[in-house]
Amino acid sequence: MKPFHVDLTPFLNNAGTCTAADRTGGFTPVGSCYPAEHLPAYGSAVVFEDKSFVFPVKTAEGYDNMELEAQEIGVPRAAYHQIDLLGACFNGSYFETFELLLDGQVVHRFQVKLSNFGNNEGWFGEPTVIRCPLIRAKNMDLTNVTASIYGHFETLAEPILFDTIRAGDNPFMHIFAITLRGDF
Amino acid sequence: MTQSQAQAQDLHPYHDCLTGLVNQIVAPHAPTELLWSECKLYAFKNPKDLVFYQPKILSMSDEISRFSGIKASHSEFSTEPELKAYLHAHLDAGRSIICLVDTFNLPFCRTFQTQHAAHWLSVTGYREGHYQLFDHYYQFQGEMEEGQFHECMLVVTTNMEFEKAHCYTIDAQGFSRPSVDQYKQAIADNLTALTGDSAVGQPIDDPIITEELIIVAQGLSVFDVALEKLAAVEESAEHQVILNIMSNNFKGMASSRFLFSEFLEAVDAGALEQRTELSAHLKQLAQDYLIYSNLCLKAMFDRVKSLKSLRPRLERLKEQEVTLILLLDEYHRAITA
Numbered sequence: 001m002k003p004f005h006v007d008l009t010p011f012l013n014n015a016g017t018c019t020a021a022d023r024t025g026g027f028t029p030v031g032s033c034y035p036a037e038h039l040p041a042y043g044s045a046v047v048f049e050d051k052s053f054v055f056p057v058k059t060a061e062g063y064d065n066m067e068l069e070a071q072e073i074g075v076p077r078a079a080y081h082q083i084d085l086l087g088a089c090f091n092g093s094y095f096e097t098f099e100l101l102l103d104g105q106v107v108h109r110f111q112v113k114l115s116n117f118g119n120n121e122g123w124f125g126e127p128t129v130i131r132c133p134l135i136r137a138k139n140m141d142l143t144n145v146t147a148s149i150y151g152h153f154e155t156l157a158e159p160i161l162f163d164t165i166r167a168g169d170n171p172f173m174h175i176f177a178i179t180l181r182g183d184f
Numbered sequence: 185m186t187q188s189q190a191q192a193q194d195l196h197p198y199h200d201c202l203t204g205l206v207n208q209i210v211a212p213h214a215p216t217e218l219l220w221s222e223c224k225l226y227a228f229k230n231p232k233d234l235v236f237y238q239p240k241i242l243s244m245s246d247e248i249s250r251f252s253g254i255k256a257s258h259s260e261f262s263t264e265p266e267l268k269a270y271l272h273a274h275l276d277a278g279r280s281i282i283c284l285v286d287t288f289n290l291p292f293c294r295t296f297q298t299q300h301a302a303h304w305l306s307v308t309g310y311r312e313g314h315y316q317l318f319d320h321y322y323q324f325q326g327e328m329e330e331g332q333f334h335e336c337m338l339v340v341t342t343n344m345e346f347e348k349a350h351c352y353t354i355d356a357q358g359f360s361r362p363s364v365d366q367y368k369q370a371i372a373d374n375l376t377a378l379t380g381d382s383a384v385g386q387p388i389d390d391p392i393i394t395e396e397l398i399i400v401a402q403g404l405s406v407f408d409v410a411l412e413k414l415a416a417v418e419e420s421a422e423h424q425v426i427l428n429i430m431s432n433n434f435k436g437m438a439s440s441r442f443l444f445s446e447f448l449e450a451v452d453a454g455a456l457e458q459r460t461e462l463s464a465h466l467k468q469l470a471q472d473y474l475i476y477s478n479l480c481l482k483a484m485f486d487r488v489k490s491l492k493s494l495r496p497r498l499e500r501l502k503e504q505e506v507t508l509i510l511l512l513d514e515y516h517r518a519i520t521a
Contacts, residue, residue, distance in 0.1 A: 029486070091478045092471070092478065121194060142294075
């Protein structure tokens with residue numbers, strides 16, 4: 001199956017990564033971030049087992065991930081077999097319903113489960129794809145906790161034709177990358 | 185102060201510092217899912233007209249002892265000699281003590297020297313002038329000099345609204361599983377509270393709470409109070425205080441709904457299909473309360489953006505509580521038929 005890396009750039013709305021020198025932004029409202037030096041370079045490939053992702057490119061506004069607000073993400077119209085996401089939550093571990101649409105009609109729903117970014121492991125049993133050895137707070141690095149990005153891998157029972165992904169409406173779940181796979 | 189261990193297991197996402205500690209103490213003796221059976225709705229008002237929202241009016245010790253045979257005792261202290269004598273007596277008898285502290289004085293908390301916050305941790309031992317501490321929430325296990333720890337406990341009377349220092353001890357060795365009749369009773373109590381108003385006008389009777397709190401709403405009418413309060417939050421000079429209270433209190437609602445789903449699943453009283461549906465609804469409701477709690481917190485920072493989503497979500501939570509009452513009633517009728 002061929003991968004299609006969805007370009008999330010128009011939908012990025014949160015600055016969740018920062019450096020020690022520039023701590024602006026915040027994955028959480030109080031300004032805690034992933035430490036950029038422990039993450040893949042912006043725009044680089046991330047490979048986990050047999051899956052590949054593209055880590056987002058930071059926008060001019062400094063955004064690097066998508067906080068869920070029921071965004072509708074257009075994708076090439078095709079039959080896909082697999083939907084893989086990288087993401088994490090804060091102040092909780094959440095499940096959210098995502099919808100697949102074709103010509104504006106919902107053709108499939110599935111649940112994405114992602115854990116709190118500061119967990120030691122996924123609460124739902126989902127795999128940790130990236131783990132940073134610290135959480136970067138506004139005024140210090142918290143080295144007794146880790147910051148993780150988890151994977152949610154959704155295999156469809158049979159290929160489904162769709163042209164849009166509608167995200168859930170939960171600003172405490174964040175997505176860094178989406179890869180679709182299919183024979184298109 | 186030294187730290188001997190960090191990075192323990194992940195916290196249960198619906199446990200706070202107190203319920204998490206209680207579970208740690210009880211876990212070797214009993215299934216902890218059977219401790220938390222309160223799933224109600226109340227709004228209280230204090231003399232300053234601030235409104236609080238809670239899923240229960242039973243104290244922690246009354247809730248966990250009610251159906252389990254567990255003995256939980258509360259004690260309170262005004263002076264250091266009294267407190268010291270109590271801690272040493274229990275430690276000498278091999279018992280851990282759950283203690284209320286101010287995080288301002290705890291070097292392993294993120295609010296150290298920046299913010300006063302009430303917090304629970306346990307004292308598990310004593311050696312050479314130092315207490316051994318275990319903090320489930322902050323994943324800390326280490327020690328603290330005796331006098332320094334007494335101060336941590338006693339400052340809650342000067343830095344916060346508490347009149348005394350507070351402790352709990354828990355003896356879980358006499359645990360017995362709730363009978364099916366007690367299980368049904370717990371469900372019936374929740375239904376009665378969710379659909380009635382008999383507690384309105386009563387004061388809150390909890391040994392930890394010292395200010396005068398009067399119940400102003402019960403069951404679904406709690407949402408009328410919350411919606412009214414929310415409508416005024418934009419104009420209120422105390423909007424940060426109100427949002428902070430709502431954030432903390434709705435997190436408590438989330439916990440009660442999730443932990444009650446675990447309670448329901450821990451006893452087999454039949455009607456499994458109804459129980460599965462009810463339990464799934466409680467878990468969804470718990471998550472939606474938690475999202476709401478987070479939105480209140482977020483609104484303290486980005487005010488306009490998050491505030492506008494608070495009202496429709498609150499109305500949706502009310503609808504979900506209506507569904508909860510219907511499903512709970514259906515399940516109760518099925519297991520009592």
